Amino acid sequence: MGPEFWPTLTLTGIVILALIIMIGSILEQKKGISPKVESNEKKNTIGAVVCAGILLLFIISISYIGFLLSAFISMMVLAYALGERNKLLLLFFSFIMVAVIYLSFGKLLFVPMPRGVWIFRELSYYLY
Amino acid sequence: MEQLLTGFWTVLQPVNILMMLIGMVLGMIIGILPGVGGPMGVALLIPFTFTMEPIQGLLIMVALYVTSTYGGSITSILFKIPGEAPAIVTTFDGYELTKKGQSGRALGVAMFSSCLGGTFSVIVLILIAPRLSAVALKFGEAEYFAMAVLGLSVCAGIGGGSVKKNALSAVAGLFLATWGIDEVTGHPRFTFDTSGLLMGITFIPAAIGLFAIGEVIEHVETSLKKKGEEGYVAQERVKIGLPPLTDLLRMKWLYLRSAILGTFLGILPGVGATTASFFGYSEAVRWSRDPRKFGTGIIDGVAAPETANNAACGGAMVPLLTLGIPGSATTAVMIGAFVIHGIRPGPMMIVQQAKLVYAIFAGLFFSNLLIILGGILGIKFLVKVLDVSYSKIGAGILLFAVIGSYSMRNSMADVWITFGFGVMSYFMRRYGYGLAPMVLGMILGPLCETSLQRAMIIADYDPLFLITRPISGSLLALSVLSFLYPWIRRLITGKK
Numbered sequence: 319m320g321p322e323f324w325p326t327l328t329l330t331g332i333v334i335l336a337l338i339i340m341i342g343s344i345l346e347q348k349k350g351i352s353p354k355v356e357s358n359e360k361k362n363t364i365g366a367v368v369c370a371g372i373l374l375l376f377i378i379s380i381s382y383i384g385f386l387l388s389a390f391i392s393m394m395v396l397a398y399a400l401g402e403r404n405k406l407l408l409l410f411f412s413f414i415m416v417a418v419i420y421l422s423f424g425k426l427l428f429v430p431m432p433r434g435v436w437i438f439r440e441l442s443y444y445l446y
Numbered sequence: 447m448e449q450l451l452t453g454f455w456t457v458l459q460p461v462n463i464l465m466m467l468i469g470m471v472l473g474m475i476i477g478i479l480p481g482v483g484g485p486m487g488v489a490l491l492i493p494f495t496f497t498m499e500p501i502q503g504l505l506i507m508v509a510l511y512v513t514s515t516y517g518g519s520i521t522s523i524l525f526k527i528p529g530e531a532p533a534i535v536t537t538f539d540g541y542e543l544t545k546k547g548q549s550g551r552a553l554g555v556a557m558f559s560s561c562l563g564g565t566f567s568v569i570v571l572i573l574i575a576p577r578l579s580a581v582a583l584k585f586g587e588a589e590y591f592a593m594a595v596l597g598l599s600v601c602a603g604i605g606g607g608s609v610k611k612n613a614l615s616a617v618a619g620l621f622l623a624t625w626g627i628d629e630v631t632g633h634p635r636f637t638f639d640t641s642g643l644l645m646g647i648t649f650i651p652a653a654i655g656l657f658a659i660g661e662v663i664e665h666v667e668t669s670l671k672k673k674g675e676e677g678y679v680a681q682e683r684v685k686i687g688l689p690p691l692t693d694l695l696r697m698k699w700l701y702l703r704s705a706i707l708g709t710f711l712g713i714l715p716g717v718g719a720t721t722a723s724f725f726g727y728s729e730a731v732r733w734s735r736d737p738r739k740f741g742t743g744i745i746d747g748v749a750a751p752e753t754a755n756n757a758a759c760g761g762a763m764v765p766l767l768t769l770g771i772p773g774s775a776t777t778a779v780m781i782g783a784f785v786i787h788g789i790r791p792g793p794m795m796i797v798q799q800a801k802l803v804y805a806i807f808a809g810l811f812f813s814n815l816l817i818i819l820g821g822i823l824g825i826k827f828l829v830k831v832l833d834v835s836y837s838k839i840g841a842g843i844l845l846f847a848v849i850g851s852y853s854m855r856n857s858m859a860d861v862w863i864t865f866g867f868g869v870m871s872y873f874m875r876r877y878g879y880g881l882a883p884m885v886l887g888m889i890l891g892p893l894c895e896t897s898l899q900r901a902m903i904i905a906d907y908d909p910l911f912l913i914t915r916p917i918s919g920s921l922l923a924l925s926v927l928s929f930l931y932p933w934i935r936r937l938i939t940g941k942k
Contacts, residue, residue: 320631320633321628321630321631321633321635322635323899324620324624324894324895324898324899325621325624325635325636328617328618328620328621328624328891329621331617331620331621332614332617332618332621335610335613335614335617336614338610339608339610339611339614342610361667361668362666362667362668363667365666365667366663366664366666366667366872369662369663369666369840369844370663370868370869370872373659373844373848373865373868374865376844376848377848377858377861377862377865380848380858380861381858385849385852389845389848389849392841392845393841393842393845396837396840396841396844397837397838397841398837400666400836400837400838400840400841401835401836401837402835402837402838411838411841415841415842415845419845419846419849422494423493423849423853427493427494427496427497427853428497429849429852429853429856430856431849431852432852432858
């Protein structure tokens with residue numbers, strides 16, 4: 319029983335269970351039972367994708383423009399995308415969030431937050 | 447007994463009281479906010495507790511864990527919006543009471559019942575945990591393997607939704623846990639030649655992704671209201687008080703039944719507070735003199751599920767503290783927190799870390815009392831968090847998810863793990879695959895694998911070794927039964 323035993327076992331399990339679920343739903347479809355009951359609630363799939371997309375850009379940008387700036391911009395964009403339209407409130411909210419992160423993680427817990435590259439790196443040394 | 451007193455003494459230190467108060471406020475807020483659950487709260491809190499003393503970090507989590515279950519029922523009663531899944535049942539009668547103008551009475555009973563149920567389960571925990579640990583100390587590798595298998599089999603069988611899909615979640619969790627260096631042989635697996643995956647998929651970032659990011663994305667998709675519809679209309683001034691003694695005496699059997707039932711269900715791995723609250727309610731209906739009154743707004747309909755769900759919270763700590771096997775999604779994330787603080791949950795814990803374990807006992811006890819304190823002093827203010835629109839809450843959660851998972855090892859690789867798990871959990875929620883089974887799989891995976899490997903080395907690769915030992919054999923038989931239970935039940939009821 320080497321290191322490959324357990325992964326092989328679990329992968330086999332995944333394949334078998336996936337096959338069972340697949341066959342099950344194919345049989346259900348043949349019987350004419352609709353597999354999903356659509357709810358009356360309107361789904362905001364675009365909103366979900368946008369939200370995930372902003373998060374993705376946020377994570378990518380951390381390595382380039384540093385954590386704090388990236389978080390500040392992302393928070394504004396995210397809150398806007400999620401429905402907040404008051405511009406002053408957006409600015410205020412993002413500032414507060416970044417300040418909380420800066421003080422708690424940066425100053426209290428000494429987390430070396432990513433500084434980004436180039437000028438952003440230089441600038442970040444003034445803060446932490 | 448002496449250790450227990452030491453535990454109480456530890457918790458009563460000013461710093462620790464402060465930690466528990468913070469945990470209580472956070473727990474109530476998390477409970478009140480719909481779409482922000484206990485597992486998410488604990489997962490996001492772990493990075494903050496990283497640099498604290500283990501006792502303080504764990505006490506915050508304990509307080510948050512206990513009070514969030516009560517917090518969920520506040521909005522159930524006031525607005526018919528369960529803040530947490532275990533509070534769904536409370537809406538049945540709780541909201542009806544609010545419509546009758548008796549919200550204060552309902553909140554008071556919910557508060558008292560939660561405290562009572564929780565305290566009962568903590569007492570049970572204190573009485574049986576040391577004895578169970580003593581038994582568990584005799585466990586060999588085969589027994590550990592069997593125990594882990596039992597935990598997995600139960601969680602796949604219950605946890606709501608399709609059994610097959612939950613089983614797949616659990617097995618996928620087991621598989622994901624194998625990434626990184628193999629503990630027994632030291633061989634790297636599925637690292638894809640990147641250093642970020644050498645340590646495997648770190649559990650906390652994965653849990654943050656599963657519970658925080660997936661939850662926000664799903665919330666955005668299903669319930670983002672148009673502008674102007676955000677927030678909830680404020681209720682009349684909420685007054686809350688302890689329920690009159692006559693009510694309590696009248697419902698004494700109901701309390702006892704719900705408390706016992708809830709504690710027992712909580713102890714079973716995989717059965718959480720949600721199931722317990724449903725059982726508590728249905729049993730109250732069954733034993734009631736006029737069951738038709740349930741659902742029209744009676745106090746009993748609030749007391750029963752509230753007692754049961756908080757009792758289940760304490761019950762779920764039994765397998766966690768004695769065997770290192772989580773009983774629910776929140777306790778599974780808590781295991782991650784234990785590991786971060788350098789504590790390996792299991793039967794040795796109560797021996798090696800007696801001070802800590804007894805402090806947790808005391809912490810659980812006080813947390814249940816804090817429910818009353820928070821309930822009386824806090825509800826008025828805490829309900830105000832519902833006025834904060836989800837645009838800010840959601841954005842804030844995502845920010846804390848990112849910095850939280852980064853800060854665990856100061857590694858961007860962990861942030862990517864969080865993101866990946868977040869996206870995956872969105873699809874899992876959408877297509878009905880349980881998250882709790884996956885988390886349990888990831889927690890129990892290493893235990894399962896290493897104990898099996900070691901047991902096989904001891905037994906010279908004879909698989910019968912697992913079955914012929916009395917304890918492991920019967921545990922494995924029990925696992926098979928519990929795994930097949932849903933199908934057996936369907937066969938029996940189908941034939942009728």
